[in-house]
Amino acid sequence: MKSSRLVSILLLLQTRGRMTAAQLAEELEVSVRTVYRDVEALSAAGVPLYGDAGHAGGYRLLDGYRTRLTGLTTDEAEALFLAGAPGPAAELGLGSVLAAAQLKVRAALPTELRAHADRVSGRFHLDAPGWYAEAEETPYLATVADAVWNNRVLNIVYRRWRTPTDVERRLEPYGLVLKAGRWYVVAGPGPRTFRVDQILELATSDEEFGRPEDFDLAAYWEAYQRDFHERLYRGEAVVRLAPGVRMARAVNVRESTDGWTLATVPVESIDHALGEFLRMGTDIEVMEPPELRERLARTVAQLAEMYGNSSARGGH
Known part of the structure; x- marks a missing residue:
């Protein structure tokens, strides 16, 4: 409009x-x-x-001219208060700033929009981390955020998954990303991605760096996630799924006459797929690759023998 x-x-x-x-x-x-x-x-x-x-x-x-936020629509006002993330803001040391900003915006809203915003705040709460994820300690988060804001170089000791595990790195921090309750810093040169909770030591620096003018944090993160998933799922398995059972990553899905579904599923590795498919019990049958099918059959046979012997021991 x-x-x-x-x-x-x-x-x-x-x-x-x-x-x-x-x-x-x-x-x-x-x-x-x-x-x-x-x-x-x-x-x-x-x-x-x-x-x-x-x-x-x-x-x-004209210098000094400001307009009040009377142009907000109802949906925009609701979205503004729904997007408030007090947890991450507090982690960055901005909890009081966020609260003050929301208070000022709320005061500038017309009465009817203020009522809508209050309803959203009272009825929706965003909690990004998963149920089974332990909250990681991120003692250096505020310092990293300050370096991102002021274009300051960081010298860190970082723990990675491969050996040598603890390495020294010089970072030019471009931006911070919060993904499923975990903070990541995207830094040059590269750029590369680092988990903030894996920073073991950190030393600030007075050295400034030039942030690339064409760097787009959101675009980089989208491409990083896409590349991550492509690297994660390097293989695939052909499976049969029981009637009514669905898998989110399944492709080439086709239903057979007995109600079972034949589908192709991307897998990270034989070991990872073994654990994932075992959890599904008799709702899934692996057809290919042969190595995975044999591993499943062998594991199931060992479990049957273990529990069979356990029953026998209990009977004596």
């Missing part, structure tokens, strides 16, 4: 400063002609918005 687009233009100029019509059009996914019309509408409404010609030109707001 035009009204929400006008508010978006105001907020973009307010937060980013000078922007060209082309930049605004790209950000709002509209034509440059539409931006021209919107700017005229804002000027007619008394908004102190100015346009400068030339190569370095663009639109800007």
Whole structure:
């Protein structure tokens, strides 16, 4: 809608400063002609918005002009309070800052939007970590975050999974990512990804680094996760699934006449697949690869013998 687009233009100029019509059009996914019309509408409404010609030109707001957040829709207000993450904010040392910011935004909302925001806060709570995940100690998180913010080099001792396990690294921290309750720092050169809870020692530095202007943290993390899963599931198994049983990663799924489903499932390794499929009991039959099928048969036979002998011993 035009009204929400006008508010978006105001907020973009307010937060980013000078922007060209082309930049605004790209950000709002509209034509440059539409931006021209919107700017005229804002000027007619008394908004102190100015346009400068030339190569370095663009639109800007009069210095000191600020707009209140009265342009928030109900959905936007609800999403804002739903997105509040007090746990991670507190870990970063920003708990009180987040609370103060939400209080100010709440005070700026119209009465009806304030009521909607309060309902969301009272009815939804975000808890990212899984049930069986132990909370990792991250004593250096606040220091890493400070280095990310101020472009400061970090010298760390890091524990990795392969030998030698404890290694020294020089990091140029580009950004922090919270994934399933675990913090990761993305750092150059590379960039590379490190678990913050695996930092054993850390020394801050006065050395500054230049953060690459084209680095996009969200895009990097998406590509990193995709590459991680591709490296994780290097093999595949062909399985039969009992009626009504589904597997999230299954592909090439086709149902047979007896109600069982034949499917192909990506697997990390024979050992990992063995444990995963054993948990499914008689709901799954492995057809390929032969090595995995034989390992399962051998393990089941050993279990049967163990429990059979155990029953016999108990009878005596």
